[in-house]
Ligand SMILES: [Zn+2]
């Protein structure tokens with residue numbers, strides 16, 4: 001969008017952007033809107049690198065509006081508040097996730113489910129209310145409507161908390177929907193041990209469940225059991241182990257974004273069990289009917305969380321001291337990090353140290 005049509009975009013911001021599908025990230029100076037009555041300005045401290053960023057940078061889904069400034073796992077400190085903002089003040093530690101705006105009027109917006117509003121706009125590569133394209137957290141400053149901002153609990157470090165804003169809430173919401181917050185002692189499966197999966201294991205353990213990690217990589221067993229405290233580990237390519245795991249789990253979270261069949265995973269659910277899909281393979285997933293029918297099982301999706309759920313997730317993480325395992329990088333290492341992320345070579349999330357300061 002041309003600057004002439006958004007005359008209040010007067011604030012100069014330093015960020016990092018991809019300009020075409022070659023996917024190279026370079027420094028980029030751009031404008032953000034003035035801090036409006038409903039806005040807060042945030043000095044960005046840390047921003048996680050989500051797998052979604054990689055898809056947008058490379059235009060994998062054909063919907064990228066270049067230049068794209070990615071980043072929707074943002075933590076920082078408030079530097080300005082608009083006159084309508086009563087719940088935040090300058091100096092507050094806050095986070096911004098995937099959502100930038102929604103219609104505020106539909107049944108989903110009115111019932112704190114605005115993540116399912118059909119006019120939802122995202123933190124980057126979205127169109128804000130004023131018609132401007134949104135730019136994300138790979139930048140030193142952000143202006144956000146206060147209704148899409150959450151608090152970061154004081155005991156959580158800002159770097160390791162950043163990925164909670166997307167990865168954390170993405171796995172938290174389906175767990176909450178499956179009543180895992182209030183009824184401990186369930187058998188929970190987590191498929192895939194990456195950025196989403198490792199937080200899911202931590203949360204499920206904190207909520208008092210027996211956790212089984214299901215992975216294609218036998219090499220992750222030690223880490224899953226000893227560092228993340230998982231109770232059990234199944235190698236999905238090992239038929240004997242998969243056979244033994246049949247009908248053992250109440251709820252499974254599938255976090256895998258690579259192509260795979262849901263059939264063998266469904267078989268591991270007890271009768272009436274639920275499989276929540278949060279990984280997003282870019283082609284249709286294989287869903288055989290027999291394990292569904294013979295086990296009266298359900299498959300459901302879940303897309304990030306509402307702002308209310310995001311705050312609840314943050315507070316729960318604060319209470320249980322749950323953070324992500326992160327590898328901190330400097331902004332000039334973003335391209336290397338993206339290359340490594342494409343090869344799944346990260347334990348478990350890259351986080352950009354935007355200011356270069358040490359931990360706060
Ligand atoms: Zn994300």
Ligand SMILES: [Zn+2]
Pocket residue numbers: 102103104105106107108109110114117118119
């Ligand atoms: Zn709406």
